[in-house]
Amino acid sequence: MTARIARLTLVLVTLVLLQVTLFPHLRVAGVAPDLGLVATVIVAYRIGPDRGAVFGFAAGLALDLFLRTPLGLSALALSVVGFVTGAVSGALMRSAMWVPPLLGLLGGLVGGTVFVLVGVLVGQEHLWSLRSARVVAIGSVYDAVLTPLLFPVVAWAAGPPEEAVRSPAGWGA
């Protein structure tokens, strides 16, 4: 348990640093991926919705430190992503290769939508725009593409699943 927490913390810190330093330069159509969200999706897929939600909360909170939006907004969005992904993935064919990218896409859509809607509710009215819809859509595709690439390392950090086999063929770990 302690080793798992240490591994996940290491992955989380590394991804947040990459998000803040490297990925502002690697935008596609002006949109950067959300590495914390991608990792949350994988953690939830591997070790369940409650732990996915906790990891999402930590990842979101770390990213919130570098954003202009209120602290806690990304944390809330990624908690929801972790929980929803963990819950949904239980009903999916876990060995299929297409599952992680699909969950990345779904997580991006859910996370982006929650972020925008809650943001508007707490006074970030500028988030209510067509551009936000475009950002969420492009960001979700970007997240989906990155999910298989991050899968081996995040799955390693999350450790073995407690229930049935959860490693889809081809993504390692």
Added chain:
Amino acid sequence: MTAFRRGTRRRSVVLLLLVTSITLITLDQRGGDSGVIGEVRDRARDVVAPMQRVVDDAFSPIDDWIDGARRGAEIERENRRLREELSEARGRAASGAAARRDVAALRKLAGLTFVPGEVETVVAQVVGATPGNFEFTVEIDRGSTSGVRSGMPVVAGDGLVGRVDRVYRHRSTVLLITDPSSGVGVRLADSGVPGVAQGRAGRTELALEFVDPTTDVEEGELVVTSGLEGSAFPPGIPVARVSSVSGSDRALEKRVLLRPLVDFPSTSLVKVLLWSPPGAQP
């Protein structure tokens, strides 16, 4: 029974996380940058800033190359236009002193109390862009220890960059004029007609709003900060040029778009004007 307990635990965990998130959002909204949250943000940015700078330096030539390849034709046109402007400017230079006297007199006549030349400035380096997708900000390496305060105007060689948003000890976040939550009080340099240059979500151009539809607006016309009473910016800072005008005089609204003078992605050095609107809290 076990499944029931697990379900209850999951719901409790998620509920606890949601309540904690909402509490943090509320505390941050109410507390601003002071207190524990501001302190934690300050420390986190201090830790990451050197790494941001290293990555920025490494990516700068690549970004320039991509930008140049994408905007090759535009840069060529810009080059031609600048050469023409340079030759015109040389001709006008002789009468510059007289024009400055005229401007000073006009400022007095208009009742403007502020002259930008008297304002102290702090040079700052841009150390990073936002990691987020829903805001248009940059981070600079000057903060409250250099006298920077929230709301202060930030300029580059070509004109207005934005205003200081969040201030930490050694860092500040600058809200660019292209951010959708940014609105700058401006006036058309030729006609003097006031308006608001509003950031547009995801667009590099600004919208000029609250302009009288009967106003004659020409493409290429310079737009500067208005400096009207209560404005967040001193008067006369170049902001943008009119890039397109649509809508007839009879229309209820004229659609005027502005192209900012500052090329934000390639801006690495800025100046913070240590200025606050007259009457504002220091």
